[in-house]
């Protein structure tokens with residue numbers, strides 16, 4: 001069979017006629033890699049990013065998504081997936097209406113910032129929309145965020161909206177367990193399930209995420225926020241909000257473009273984050289993030305109670321309810337784990353190569369060509385300092401002296417001692433976030449130790465100068481030495497850094513892929529060759545074994 005473009009269709013190629021306003025939905029299994037090609041002039045979108053006409057668009061295994069044709073169209077599919085169907089019950093028109101309202105706000109904000117808004121406006125629009133998307137698990141939050149961002153990026157107005165990833169289970173571009181802030185300028189593609197909100201900073205020859213790369217990451221270390229981890233969570237979110245504010249202060253386009261925030265489904269749990277001191281507080285995660293980022297619109301997907309609760313709790317905000325799309329796929333635990341594994345793999349290796357069955361297709365092809373060359377090397381235990389944030393390694397309350405209460409901070413840093421057998425087992429395959437250490441990060445104890453070292457060094461120099469003159473000096477020095485050792489031992493368990501490094505923007509991620517207990521060395525996988533940008537790294541509960 002020949003298609004309109006005169007290109008030969010393969011033996012298993014199929015054509016799909018999309019009715020106007022309908023979606024073609026598909027769920028790819030582990031062995032299904034396909035590509036689609038549009039054969040009509042009317043646009044066809046995948047998550048509101050237009051598919052280039054007459055060009056194969058690869059869709060990798062495990063992906064579950066939909067193509068939308070507002071005016072209908074003809075699609076060619078390289079092989080029909082086992083699970084696929086067309087539906088006219090789409091939530092796309094509702095998303096388009098919402099986008100138009102957000103677009104109006106962006107335009108008014110841009111005019112105001114440029115000083116050219118109409119004088120008749122009593123309430124000028126000073127900044128772009130700030131939208132938080134909320135909903136229960138598998139309600140389609142990330143998909144809605146992606147669609148709204150892509151519509152803004154595809155509008156031709158030059159917007160650069162902030163994409164705030166407060167869902168550590170599907171962070172934009174990064175490792176699960178991290179929170180992210182990115183400012184994409186091109187529509188985000190949907191080729192595979194890794195990187196739901198965009199591709200990794202491919203071909204960037206550095207271990208760093210900041211600087212020239214438009215994604216900033218912070219490490220929470222777990223895929224779900226929890227009440228126990230609330231202090232760290234809030235500090236990270238405040239830090240991110242500070243960076244977003246700085247960006248808006250410097251960049252009028254970011255200010256006018258606004259932000260779209262993806263959230264964890266834990267945001268919809270009313271009691272998550274409720275502290276013993278305030279037992280009646282509800283939706284702490286929503287309240288805190290809304291205040292930090294000065295959110296003015298909450299978009300609640302398919303949960304009536306949540307939108308009613310929030311409209312009572314936050315009467316000053318616009319609460320918009322959006323029906324859950326009937327196409328959203330309920331992902332089970334194994335599928336989520338596969339998703340996480342793939343996301344981590346593509347952080348290190350870049351976008352997956354085109355599978356053979358797609359690569360052999362004749363005709364033009366969209367090439368998501370961003371492969372990376374990860375680097376594996378060994379590093380001594382003593383060279384890499386691994387920390388954890390939280391009370392995990394603190395002594396149990398029962399071990400404290402009678403009558404004393406624990407006053408440890410919930411963001412206290414503790415050092416992971418690889419020599420402890422239990423620690424080694426836990427460290428294997430652990431993902432670590434590398435953090436920068438500055439001069440001001442040393443704690444008082446460590447600073448004291450460094451000053452003492454300098455004084456001792458100076459005394460040694462003096463002794464050398466006066467060598468042989470006074471015989472009794474040695475004994476005194478010996479006493480000091482013993483005292484010093486005692487103090488050093490006391491300091492040994494203490495982490496010499498301030499807690500702040502626990503919620504600092506991370507430089508990048510590494511994985512411990514092997515541990516040599518004899519030679520006391522870790523084998524590390526890093527996304528690119530070269531020295532590590534810092535030898536201090538923070539562990540969480542994220543592990544990764546490359547199963548390709």
Ligand SMILES: Nc1ncnc2c1ncn2[C@@H]1O[C@H](COP(=O)(O)OP(=O)(O)OP(=O)(O)O)[C@@H](O)[C@H]1O
Nearest residue numbers: 025064065066137138139140141142143327328329
């Ligand atoms: N209309 C649709 N047709 C087909 N698949 C869809 C559609 N909308 C969403 N999906 C798929 O459903 C799955 C779940 O959607 P999504 O990740 O957006 O939900 P979520 O609410 O963010 O999930 P989480 O529980 O992780 O917070 C994804 O694989 C997504 O690609």
